[in-house]
Amino acid sequence: MPREVIVIGAGIIGASIAWHLAKAGAKVTILDKAEPGGVATPCSFGWxxxxxxxxxxxxxLRIRAMAEWKRLAAEVPNLPVRWQGGLCWDRPRSELETLGAEHSSWGYGVRKLGRDEVARIEPNLADPPDFALLVAEEGAAEPQASARMLVIDAQRHGARLIAGGEAIALHAGGTSRARVETNDxxxxxxxxxxxxxxxxxxxxxxxGVSLPMKTPPGLLVHSRPYAPLLNGLVMADRLHMRQTAEGRLVAGADYGGADPGPNAEATARRLFDTMRSMLEGAGALxxxxxxxxxxxxxLDGFPALGRPKGIENLYVAVTHSGVTLAPAIGLFAAQEILDSIRDPLLAPYRADRFD
Structure with a gap:
């Protein structure tokens, strides 16, 4: 008999796990109080x-996840992922030099660029920096669309979706089957x-499982569709920004978004004005x-992934870097749930490390 699994959450992490489980032959039910795409996922920068x-x-773990994005995009046609490259100058030069050297020694494809090279890559920057790092293999996904497509393809593999189904409580552990109390x-x-x-x-x-978490807010501003202004991801000292395939500019004070402050609309308008001032040809944006x-x-900033100690019928998958990590987490979770194989890359990220 196929293993029956309820996946609570249809954001990018839940969607990826559900897809990998369904494709591997599990009997999957996806439960989410919102539509596919989840709650946090639509608010992600997508880097x-x-x-x-x-x-x-x-x-x-993250470099493996980047490779798994390419595998997943080959298996799910038209998944909205683009490998545009990322330019970074959001830290002091000395710090960037140190971090770039460190990551280069690990195998990351980091290049140091001067002002003229930055301007060639992003000719619409109003004031290119004198120094930046480029990683050509970085990319972006459209987070909500990717999650929706994974849910749809999971359904093609037999998964069942209960949209508008809110989980109220879990009953896991012991020898009986796991249960989810829902609003229905x-x-x-x-x-x-x-x-x-x-x-x-x-x-x-x-x-009965302790999972200490924080949920910092992040505000991103979105433009209306516009002519191409950016070729790739830009992590500038004033804000981070990218342009979607349909031409929308997305920006935040960092990739996670800005703290909205007491007036989110005013913060968004200020961010938008900053973004427009940074780009030549953006006057009509x-x-x-x-x-x-x-x-x-x-709580420690890193993923919580796996079964809590002593509970064999509950798998926890919570992380901030959901977009980057989703394909790897989906693959690794399916392997652990169905075949009891835990990938060594997950060793530091047990879900019960806070006990």
Missing amino acids: INASFGNPEPYYR GTLEADEIVLAAGGASADLAASS EYDSYTLGFRPTP
Whole structure:
């Protein structure tokens, strides 16, 4: 009999796990109180990277995830992923030099660029920096669209979607089947995957599992579609920005977005004005909207992935870097749930390390 799994959460992490499980033959039910795409995922910048400032074990996980994005894009036609390259000058030069050298020694394709080279790559920058780092293999995904496509393809492989289904409590552990209390009754399965983003801590607690989390806010501003202004991702000292395939400019104070402050609309308008001032030819660029997301992040800042100690029918999958890590987490979770194989890259990120 195929293993029955309930995946709570249809954001990019839950969608990837559900897709990998369904493709491997599991009987999957996807439960989400929103439509496919989740709550935090639509508010993501979408950057796919193994970029600077992380310890080497986390770099290794992220670089593997970048490779898994390419595998996933080959298996799911028209997945909205582009490998545009990333320019970075969001830190002091001395710090960038140090981080670039470190990542180069790990195998990351970092190039040092001067002002003229930056201007050739991004000719619409109003004031190119004197120094930047370029990683040509970085890219971006359209997060909500990617999650939706993975859910749709998971359904093609037999998964069932319950949209508008809110998980209220979990009952896992012991020898009986796992149960999820929802706003419309109780579901049972051999295992529950908890990929509910910011709601994960309370749901884990309902089954006696401690999952300390923080959910910092992040505001991103979005323009209306416009003629091409950017060729790739730009991590500038004033803000981070990219242009989508349909021509929308997306920007935040960093890739996770800005703190909205007391007036989110005013913050968004200021960010938009900053973005427009940084680009030549953007005089007719129009503001469209902002998104305000709350980034689900385990307390130490790193992913929480796996079964809590002593609970064999609950798998936790919570991380802030959801877009970058989603394909690898989906693959590794499916292997662990179905075949009891835990990838060594997940060793530092046990879900029960906070106990």
